Amino acid sequence: MNTSAQSQNIAEKLVLEFLSRVWGTEHDLDAIDELMTEDYVITTGGKIIKGRENFKAWVADFQTKLTNAATISQDIFTNHKNDMIVSRWICSGKNNGIFGIPGDGEHVSFTGIAIWQVRGDLLSACWVERSAFELYQELIN
Template identity: 60%
Template sequence: MNANNIADPVQLALSFLERVWGPSHDLNAIDELMTEDYTITTGGATITGRNEFKEWVRTFQQKLADAITVSHETIRSEAGDRVISRWICSGKNNGIFGLPADGRNVAFTGIAIWSVRDNRLAACWVERSALELYQKIKHDHS
């Protein structure tokens, strides 16, 4: 795929983070920014399909109230068909990772690697510091 046929992957990724993971939590932006067969692989699981992804985000945002993700660095591949973002997600613990909800502020870091197809985000692979946050919350509740 030639880079001229690809939307700016950095702008796609930043728009996704701002609109879906920003204060507005605009889940309808997923329909605009992601392909219909969008997949995300995170935490050892793969979510397939835009609607399934939207439901996954909705559920996650319920467990991490007021969730906000801020990109600290984005890198575009030379071909323009990939973008990598290093980010921090924060919010209030409302039962994240199945732990007791206590309403306190929590945060974790992550890296997302997206592929771009047809001027939309098509797939994502996410690595996040979920284990470290889980251990911290669990330890604090012990």
């Protein structure tokens, strides 16, 4: 296997493992320590979260507002240097106060696209766009 294909496999594997372990049914927050750099940065919902520990706290909080959350990968591909990955996914769970709206336990889902950066063999940054506004409108109506 050539180096480019190996890098691509590592990059895609990191993202798929993150989605499976952290946003899958197990909610394995310790996986963040294994998969992300210590200075990991994510930009999501107009917010920038810096540092692996802050990101873990953000994920834990989000998972209390969207219980039984699970994210399923729809598509994934890398750039030519295999240091950037784009993933398209669907996240679903039960509304327990997402977006500050009272929780009603109803099933909700939204789509998203994430652009990931890899440094070494770890995820180092992510930019997320999700259909949060559409879900918010659905929940308040």
